Amino acid sequence: MELKKLLESLTFYNVNGEVENCEITSLEMDSRKVTSGSAFVCITGFTVDGHDYVDQAVKKGASAVFTSKPLTKDYEVPIIQVEDTNRALAMLAVKYYDYPTKHFPLIGVTGTNGKTTVTYLLDKIFEYHQKKAGVIGTIQVKIGEETFPIVNTTPNALELQKTFHMMREKDVKQGIMEVSSHALDMGRVYGCDYDIAVFTNLSQDHLDYHQDIQDYLRAKSLLFAQLGNGYNGEKEKYAIINDDDSSSHLLKRSTAQHVITYSCKKEATIMAKDIELTASGIRFKLHSPLGEIAIQSRLMGMFNVYNMLAASAAAIASKVPLKVIQEALESIEGVNGRFEPIAEGQDYSVIVDFAHTPDSLENVLQTIKDFAKRNVYVVVGCGGDRDRKKRPLMAEVALNYADHAVFTSDNPRTEDPQAILDDMTAELDSTSGSYEVVVDRKEGIAKAIQSAQKDDIILIAGKGHETYQIIGHTKYDFDDRDVARNAIKQKGV
Ligand SMILES: CC(=O)N[C@H]1[C@@H](OP(=O)(O)OP(=O)(O)OC[C@H]2O[C@@H](n3ccc(=O)[nH]c3=O)[C@H](O)[C@@H]2O)O[C@H](CO)[C@@H](O)[C@@H]1O[C@H](C)C(=O)N[C@@H](C)C(=O)N[C@H](CCC(=O)O)C(=O)O
Numbered sequence: 037m038e039l040k041k042l043l044e045s046l047t048f049y050n051v052n053g054e055v056e057n058c059e060i061t062s063l064e065m066d067s068r069k070v071t072s073g074s075a076f077v078c079i080t081g082f083t084v085d086g087h088d089y090v091d092q093a094v095k096k097g098a099s100a101v102f103t104s105k106p107l108t109k110d111y112e113v114p115i116i117q118v119e120d121t122n123r124a125l126a127m128l129a130v131k132y133y134d135y136p137t138k139h140f141p142l143i144g145v146t147g148t149n150g151k152t153t154v155t156y157l158l159d160k161i162f163e164y165h166q167k168k169a170g171v172i173g174t175i176q177v178k179i180g181e182e183t184f185p186i187v188n189t190t191p192n193a194l195e196l197q198k199t200f201h202m203m204r205e206k207d208v209k210q211g212i213m214e215v216s217s218h219a220l221d222m223g224r225v226y227g228c229d230y231d232i233a234v235f236t237n238l239s240q241d242h243l244d245y246h247q248d249i250q251d252y253l254r255a256k257s258l259l260f261a262q263l264g265n266g267y268n269g270e271k272e273k274y275a276i277i278n279d280d281d282s283s284s285h286l287l288k289r290s291t292a293q294h295v296i297t298y299s300c301k302k303e304a305t306i307m308a309k310d311i312e313l314t315a316s317g318i319r320f321k322l323h324s325p326l327g328e329i330a331i332q333s334r335l336m337g338m339f340n341v342y343n344m345l346a347a348s349a350a351a352i353a354s355k356v357p358l359k360v361i362q363e364a365l366e367s368i369e370g371v372n373g374r375f376e377p378i379a380e381g382q383d384y385s386v387i388v389d390f391a392h393t394p395d396s397l398e399n400v401l402q403t404i405k406d407f408a409k410r411n412v413y414v415v416v417g418c419g420g421d422r423d424r425k426k427r428p429l430m431a432e433v434a435l436n437y438a439d440h441a442v443f444t445s446d447n448p449r450t451e452d453p454q455a456i457l458d459d460m461t462a463e464l465d466s467t468s469g470s471y472e473v474v475v476d477r478k479e480g481i482a483k484a485i486q487s488a489q490k491d492d493i494i495l496i497a498g499k500g501h502e503t504y505q506i507i508g509h510t511k512y513d514f515d516d517r518d519v520a521r522n523a524i525k526q527k528g529v
């Protein structure tokens with residue numbers, strides 16, 4: 037693409053150098069990826085400043101550089117200075133990849149818990165609706181049956197538009213993505229044109245990044261403020277909001293578009309009635325302005341009723357017939373690493389789940405308690421370099437619900453694993469409940485499995501689908517499901 041054409045995506049900028057006849061062969065924000073003809077955008081990060089890598093980028097053949105501050109030396113390639121390179125990156129990426137989401141509708145899902153689950157429910161619904169879907173989120177990028185690895189739940193603006201472009205090339209008819217609060221706050225989704233924005237719920241997490249819960253909510257609300265601000269202005273846009281959550285009022289006020297509410301407790305656009313939670317799944321009646329359907333699902337727990345309402349509401353707004361929604365939800369066996377049973381023929385249950393917040397841990401433990409015939413064990417830890425304030429809360433929830441807790445390491449990252457466990461247990465006294473601390477996760481899982489007797493249930497929480505454990509800066513192979521399977525076999529069935 038000609039640089040001149042790329043610059044049409046920006047309004048005010050200063051150019052130092054010659055723009056005419058400058059051809060751009062790729063758009064990059066990482067100097068290490070620059071090749072001959074790349075345009076390099078300098079981003080000021082949390083660790084380093086991209087402006088310090090201009091020399092490297094130019095040496096590698098960059099044919100243009102975007103900055104947000106004056107550079108200390110002159111270069112022979114055009115230097116384009118903008119107010120904010122982060123914002124410019126999104127605009128440039130949308131232009132470079134030729135407005136990819138013009139070609140398919142886009143659903144964004146935000147909230148503390150349930151985003152991945154809702155996106156996979158929607159993926160199944162669109163599969164049944166015979167519309168090829170592309171999903172972006174915590175687990176991976178999934179386009180039809182193809183999957184690609186991912187670093188962040190919501191990728192940066194450049195990676196995101198590139199992924200949308202790939203979806204367009206693969207003939208995707210429906211985009212579905214998780215939108216994290218970090219992404220909203222950092223502007224990773226600037227330039228995205230959402231048709232539907234979904235809110236699951238808000239509870240404590242990420243207070244390492246956000247100053248407080250209000251700031252966290254403010255970040256979430258940006259998705260609803262952004263709804264309808266894109267280039268697909270002629271289509272109707274919908275905000276789908278959990279009306280049973282105390283943040284619903286603010287989120288409704290954040291959007292100028294249509295609002296669809298959902299609730300299990302009160303009058304709302306979409307409601308769940310006659311809910312039955314059983315040891316083998318969920319039954320309820322989904323009531324909508326278009327009619328009522330009976331939902332029968334293998335997913336467990338009240339929280340999954342909410343997830344199904346959220347997904348159904350987004351599907352209804354996307355004009356998917358109720359019958360299709362009903363069949364798709366009935367067919368879902370589970371979501372990777374969410375309430376995933378590990379069955380090796382043993383006479384006790386082992387469940388691997390991704391609960392890594394106080395609220396999700398409480399929800400999943402409540403679900404287990406409701407059907408437990410005997411003791412409930414929980415093996416859980418808290419990630420390092422993440423919200424420290426949730427640590428004592430998660431430990432408290434574990435003790436409130438489980439008969440015995442094994443506190444162990446999650447992803448310690450650069451923190452001392454013992455110090456994380458100390459944060460979890462500092463407030464607990466000996467009367468709070470029965471627990472032990474086992475720093476090594478593999479050992480912690482094995483200990484719980486060794487102790488289990490017939491009809492006991494062990495919940496291994498926090499890592500779900502993850503196939504690694506991050507210690508320091510290194511990712512080691514680690515999968516709770518494999519570790520549990522081996523421990524079960526070692527114990528003997
Ligand atoms: C705190 C945070 O969000 N950091 C993100 C950020 O990294 P950073 O600011 O440290 O980047 P940096 O290393 O300083 O680099 C700055 C710039 O210099 C460039 N650079 C760097 C080195 C070099 O040699 N040359 C060069 O050009 C980099 O490409 C970049 O453009 O930008 C990176 C690239 O986009 C992200 O991958 C990274 O996410 C890290 C891995 C992360 O862990 N983020 C978490 C907190 C996060 O965002 N989580 C949410 C999920 C939350 C949830 O689901 O609950 C998410 O959406 O993933």
Ligand SMILES: Nc1ncnc2c1ncn2[C@@H]1O[C@H](COP(=O)(O)OP(=O)(O)OP(=O)(O)O)[C@@H](O)[C@H]1O
Binds near residue numbers: 375399
């Ligand atoms: N609607 C919900 N409300 C509360 N807890 C939930 C809900 N849905 C799922 N959970 C619990 O939270 C865990 C994580 O669910 P899921 O991965 O769908 O959430 P997420 O919002 O994508 O999380 P992340 O922020 O890590 O991407 C599940 O394993 C389950 O224990």
Ligand SMILES: N[C@H](CCC[C@H](N)C(=O)O)C(=O)O
Binds near residue numbers: 174422446447498
């Ligand atoms: N998306 C979540 C994942 C947490 C998973 C948990 N295993 C951890 O490492 O803390 C986060 O970035 O906070």
Ligand SMILES: [Mg+2]
Binds near residue numbers: 151152153174189
């Ligand atoms: Mg997720």
